[in-house]
Amino acid sequence: MVRIEESKICDIGNVLNDKNRPLKERFRALFTLKNIGGAKALESIEACFDDDSALLKHELAYCLGQMQDKAAISILVKVLEDVKQEPMVRHEAAEALGAIGASEVEEILVKYSKDPVVEVAETCDIALGRVRWLRNKEKEFIDNNPYASVDPTPPAMTTDVTELQNTLMDETETLFNRYRAMFSLRNLRTEESVLALATGLKGQSALFRHEVAFVLGQLQEPCSVPFLAENLQDVGENEMVRHECAEALGAIATEECTRILNEYLKDDKRVVKESCEVALDMCEYENSPEFQYADTLGKVASD
Numbered sequence: 001m002v003r004i005e006e007s008k009i010c011d012i013g014n015v016l017n018d019k020n021r022p023l024k025e026r027f028r029a030l031f032t033l034k035n036i037g038g039a040k041a042l043e044s045i046e047a048c049f050d051d052d053s054a055l056l057k058h059e060l061a062y063c064l065g066q067m068q069d070k071a072a073i074s075i076l077v078k079v080l081e082d083v084k085q086e087p088m089v090r091h092e093a094a095e096a097l098g099a100i101g102a103s104e105v106e107e108i109l110v111k112y113s114k115d116p117v118v119e120v121a122e123t124c125d126i127a128l129g130r131v132r133w134l135r136n137k138e139k140e141f142i143d144n145n146p147y148a149s150v151d152p153t154p155p156a157m158t159t160d161v162t163e164l165q166n167t168l169m170d171e172t173e174t175l176f177n178r179y180r181a182m183f184s185l186r187n188l189r190t191e192e193s194v195l196a197l198a199t200g201l202k203g204q205s206a207l208f209r210h211e212v213a214f215v216l217g218q219l220q221e222p223c224s225v226p227f228l229a230e231n232l233q234d235v236g237e238n239e240m241v242r243h244e245c246a247e248a249l250g251a252i253a254t255e256e257c258t259r260i261l262n263e264y265l266k267d268d269k270r271v272v273k274e275s276c277e278v279a280l281d282m283c284e285y286e287n288s289p290e291f292q293y294a295d296t297l298g299k300v301a302s303d
Contacts (some may be wrong), residue, residue: 004036012036013044019051024281026056034063037126039071046075053118054086055243055274060148066150073100077108080120088240088271090115091123091207097148098127101134119240122175122207126152129176144187147218152211155184165196170194171204186215194219198227201245206238213241217248229260235268242267243275246289250279252285 015021015029030048033041045060061079064072070147079085079093096113097105106128113124130153143154153176156164167173167181182200185193195217200212213231216224231237232245249257261280267273 006040008019009033009040009044011037013047015038016044017048017051023053023056023277027028027059027278027281030056030059030063034067036189037067037069041073042067042069042075049075049085051080053270053274054089055271055278057085057089058092061092061096065092065099065179068100068150070100070102073102073105076100077105080108080112080124085121086175087117088243090117091119091240092150094120094123094127095152098123098130098152101131102132102266103135106131118205119207122205123152126179129153129174145183146189149218151179151183153179153183155187156180157184159188160182161185161188161190161192161196164193165199168196168200171205175205175208178203179211182212182215186219189219189222191221194221194224198224199226201231201241205240209238209241210244213244213248217244217251220252222252222254222256225254225256225260228252229256232260232264232272239269239271242269246272246275246279247282250276250282251286253283258283 012029012032016026016033018026030045032046042064045064048060049057051057061076064076076093076096080090080097082090094109097109109131113128115121115122115124126204127300133154137154141154145151145155156167156177158164164181164185168178168185170178182197185197194216197212197216201209203209203212209231213228216228228245228248231250232242234242246261249261258280261276261283264272264276265280267276
């Protein structure tokens, strides 16, 4: 964790919790707190769960899971149990509990795997699978995740694209195993595997489609843009999926992505509109001279 003065952490927390600040500034404050970690950062993040932006609250929960701090468990359980919170926020709290992976959360995940909100129930089931997998995982297992993310499931052991796509699209298979296929396809990082992943945007589960969009955003491959755009443009699509497609387009950050995102800045769904706002900020950053310079340095260092 980064060492930083407590007063400065409080200042960053104040930005996160200031409803008069632009959403993009509050997101930056959140991710700064995530990288700092510790009790004060958790305190600031917890205080923000009374916000009226479902998008921001869902991102709070995501960051708590990625921080891998058991001190966040009680915060996340409280959010999961709060039926007044939006489904996408409760879903993300459940996923974060799975990301932390402590065995003590099994009971609460079992309870809410029967939740009447399908996205919450499915997420709890997947999170439960990860907690149990962590307890019993094969000692020789090596996670070849090229991204700095804690995933909802481990990748599948096979690297055969056809086999993985068949599992990905098998509606009779468990979501846990379909997610494993998803992350294995992502880790391959080939055009063939990206296009195989993109077919998942037609899966029956909204939760599943949203995770496919998230993974395509991690990959940042332009060949996935038409598929992400199609789901974003579908006003009948679940808003959680449309939001994730918008953010994925922001990560890919081509001129076409910017054009598409600008079209939905005034969408009727608040979470979609806000996602486009944040995604356009991502586009701007990805195309900035500062990012291009840092990216070049990273590539040189890895050569």
